[in-house]
Amino acid sequence: MTLVIGLTGSIASGKSTVAKMFREMEIPVIDADQISKDVVEPGQAAYEEIVHHFGETILQEDGRIDRKKLGQIIFADEEQRNQLNSIVHPRVRQEMINRREYYKQKQYAAVVLDIPLLYESNLTDYVEKTLVVYVDENTQLERLMERDQSGEEDAKDRIQSQMPLNKKAGLADAVINNNGSIEESYRQLKDILHDWNIV
């Protein structure tokens, strides 16, 4: 039996950092952010729909979507965000299911679905256990601005476009507190996986 784990958190809370730990333990990770990037490449159906809805001003010179520009539109406007979600999410979901089934068939001990919007999009039925990577608000804002070299306003828009992280933590089967060092988070992850009989 493959245990299907839903890994989530809020923006810049440390999901990718924890996802890397899973990969290093040879537990496969299906990355919703990466799939959402692949399905909007030129030539894909979602690309045409996005250009149709948002106009050619969101394109770079090479014809690909300018993610920074599109982000500035959708993180500041809920209706536009819902529009983009309705184009991108169905494709991401289908691809995630396909990959999850592949790993189940291969009888891996566990597979991780790394889904930033696991709770917002009501996808908890896709997984058996939920794991939230938590940080406090100040650390989140600092890490986000540092990583993306973004201003405070843009960073706050992004944080506020998601369910508050403490609410997600309250819904989770397990929580990693990522305010400390990466080693501390790794130890918490090992304990959780031990409780779930995976390692």
Ligand SMILES: CC(C)(COP(=O)(O)OP(=O)(O)OC[C@H]1O[C@@H](n2cnc3c(N)ncnc32)[C@H](O)[C@@H]1O)[C@@H](O)C(=O)NCCC(=O)NCCS
């Ligand atoms: C708006 C886009 C172009 C910005 O791209 P960018 O490269 O700057 O960011 P990236 O895709 O790496 O996302 C970074 C983080 O932003 C957050 N985020 C992304 N999209 C959304 C959204 N629609 N609602 C809330 N938060 C979101 C997530 O925490 C994600 O991990 C891109 O995020 C996008 O296409 N979003 C819609 C698809 C989506 O919902 N992806 C997230 C989960 S599938």
Ligand SMILES: Nc1ncnc2c1ncn2[C@@H]1O[C@H](COP(=O)(O)OP(=O)(O)OP(=O)(O)O)[C@@H](O)[C@H]1O
């Ligand atoms: N424990 C930690 N100590 C110091 N820095 C950290 C720690 N965990 C993560 N970081 C850094 O914080 C930033 C955000 O982490 P990460 O990219 O893993 O978050 P994320 O939740 O995957 O973000 P997103 O939702 O944008 O994909 C990165 O620059 C990462 O290197």
